Amino acid sequence: MVVHLNAIGPVSLVIIGVVALLIFGPKKLPELGKALGSTLREFKKGTSGLIDDEDTKKTVIEHKDIDKDKENK
Template sequence: MGSIGWSELLIIFFVVLLLFGTRRLPEVGRSLGRAIREFKKAGKELQDDLYSNLDLDEDDTEVTESRKSESQVG
């Protein structure tokens, strides 16, 4: 359950072919490819942003902890 087999893909292809026709099918494919590429790019940018923010937070925590230990010693 949850995976798409060959028969389902074939049915989807025929439905898309009926909806858009043979002339617009390449255009629809290109648009779909661009949309997927942009979605992946946005996801990667979000992931990179989160990781960079997490790294900054960890660095801030280390600095705060070292300052606390210095003030306790001195």
């Protein structure tokens, strides 16, 4: 199941904000926002490393295929 951020409208964001405010209170909400931001930042750093690894693996495999083609000729 894929959920696109475009599917969340402004009304939904307001409702989510009000519910979060009621649950956590106005003092805890900024702390939670900071924690969420740092978590997302770390996740992006981790996934960008994986993407770089995949690109490197793909490049190595392509070079191996080129070397095999050269040997076969």
